Amino acid sequence: MAHQTPSLTNNRFSVNKDEVDLTKEVANLRINEDLGPSEASLRSKPVFADVYLGKKDLGPSEASLRSKPVFADVYLGKKGNDVPLPWTTLEASSFPQEYITNLYKAGIEKPTPIQAQSWPLAMQGRDIIAVAKSGSGRKLGFLIPGFIHAKRLPKYPNRDPTVLVLCPTDVITAKVLIEAINFGEPSGIKIKGLDGLVLKGQQKLEGEPDVVVMTMRRLVDHLDIVKNRLKCVEYLVLYEADLLLKASVEPEIQKILRYLPSKHRQTLVFSTTWPREARDIASILLCDPVMISVGITTESVEPESVKHLESLFGASNALIPRELMTPAKKKLLVLDINGILADVVMLDSRYLQQEHIMIRGKSVFKRPFCTDFLQFCFTNFEVGIWSSRNKNNLQKAINYVLGDLKNMLLFCWDQSKCTIPNLKSKENQDKPVFFKELQKLWDNQEPGLPWKRGRFTKANTLLVDDSPYKALLNPLFTAIFPNPYSFKNKEDKSLGVGGALRMYLELVATAEDVQCFVKDNPFGQPAITESHPDWKYYFRPCKP
Known part of the structure; x- marks a missing residue:
């Protein structure tokens, strides 16, 4: 079979020079006439x-x-x-x-x-x-x-x-x-x-x-x-x-x-x-x-x-x-409350007819399909809650959002377990930044955690949070960042059967390695890495 290299003027293989440099990208084209x-x-x-x-x-x-x-x-x-x-x-x-x-x-x-x-x-x-x-x-x-x-x-x-x-x-x-x-x-x-x-x-x-x-x-x-x-x-x-x-x-x-x-x-x-x-x-x-x-x-x-x-x-x-498909031991799923299971917002009288509770002047709206979603999570994962809210406010939100299911939680952490730099959120200068450092869970650093050190690692732990900066101190691909839930979105079905977040977690539950799975299957908002526009702002307090 004869070998020939086509030129840019060949009608059969004409191409815009600005799009592809043919001489560099294509070599040894064989045509069997x-x-x-x-x-x-x-x-x-x-x-x-x-x-x-x-x-x-x-x-x-x-x-x-x-x-x-x-x-x-x-x-x-x-x-x-x-x-x-x-x-x-x-x-x-x-x-x-x-x-x-x-x-x-x-x-x-x-x-x-x-x-x-x-x-x-x-x-x-x-x-x-x-x-x-x-x-x-x-x-x-x-x-x-x-x-x-x-x-x-x-x-x-x-x-x-x-x-x-x-x-x-x-x-x-x-x-x-x-x-x-x-x-x-x-x-x-x-x-x-x-x-x-x-x-x-x-x-x-x-x-x-x-x-x-x-x-x-x-x-x-x-x-x-x-x-x-x-x-x-x-x-x-x-x-x-x-x-x-x-x-x-x-x-x-x-x-x-x-x-x-x-x-x-x-x-x-x-x-x-x-x-x-x-x-x-x-x-x-x-x-x-x-x-x-x-x-x-x-x-x-x-x-x-x-x-x-x-x-x-x-x-x-x-x-x-x-x-x-099912591993012998369940993976650890770490969920946030606000933005994932509920929407916590300042009171808006136009929406008082929607089911909610009030906590210190803020309305807490439970996300659609939340209870069924939590039952799915407890069946397939070991589940913990980690919130950046204070203990009293978190406890009230937990009682409303989880009800009796709260008794199945492996742990429930508030902002006192977060790493707190001297920094305000880029989006809201009145809101302090909280980092959720998974190493504290992996090393079993806090009393009362019901597992031995080494039980959970980056290979079997997933943090689910709507704020990507909160995972900055963790290894890449150990967290996903769904877009935050808004109570105004009456069509939200992400937690329901066939919903985006639930389907994703179904796959995570059967994955051999969580970190590899997340790397190959990105979900939601991108992580804050060196290519992210917010990297320089949030990376400053992370430097040793």
């Missing part, structure tokens, strides 16, 4: 693009992307479509600025390899098969283009979902939902799980979601109810397709396709491996697809985790056996 598949076979044999960046297990670090050339092997038939060059920076993308801003806020400074190649393809409306290892950024690889696709469509009353994401298990579905909520909702994208469709049936779906995420099993089980809600799906994603596209599910796939539009549907298949049975079924789903593989080959064998999975349609809930 002898391949001549028929037009019909293009449907079952995808254009194949292998994108290798350095070593096969290369991660998405900026240094590696700059030091290693991108090698793109593109096999094109005579009628094959052009494969666009990867977007190596966020600025090189065609995304609206609001999405780029949200990515930067989440600490994402440039695309991972799978995102760099899948984003331009998805934005062109191409069908895609994307094969990459877990943790490579695949979810955002299909979510961001899906959000943009949904938002560009005209709005009209009672519009049905336009983006449908199918997953093999409830656990995987929950992960996709969390990512979708984190990156979609700030841009006004409305996201739902299957339950919303089923509960509403063929009636108007509350909120008219743009994106629906569900397991294929649940879709098949409820297809008679939701089939008329699928007619607007123009962006279909099959996630972890090597688990979804088993040979035994072809009849179910065919059944679902009957209710999806065929002319204007874009289909994206994301997978960890690409076994033969998945390839065979994908041929009936995709039209003239491009296949990209990052760091691995398309002939990869089934992942070891598949050995632990039940039959795809054998269990209606999670596919992973419960004993593999």
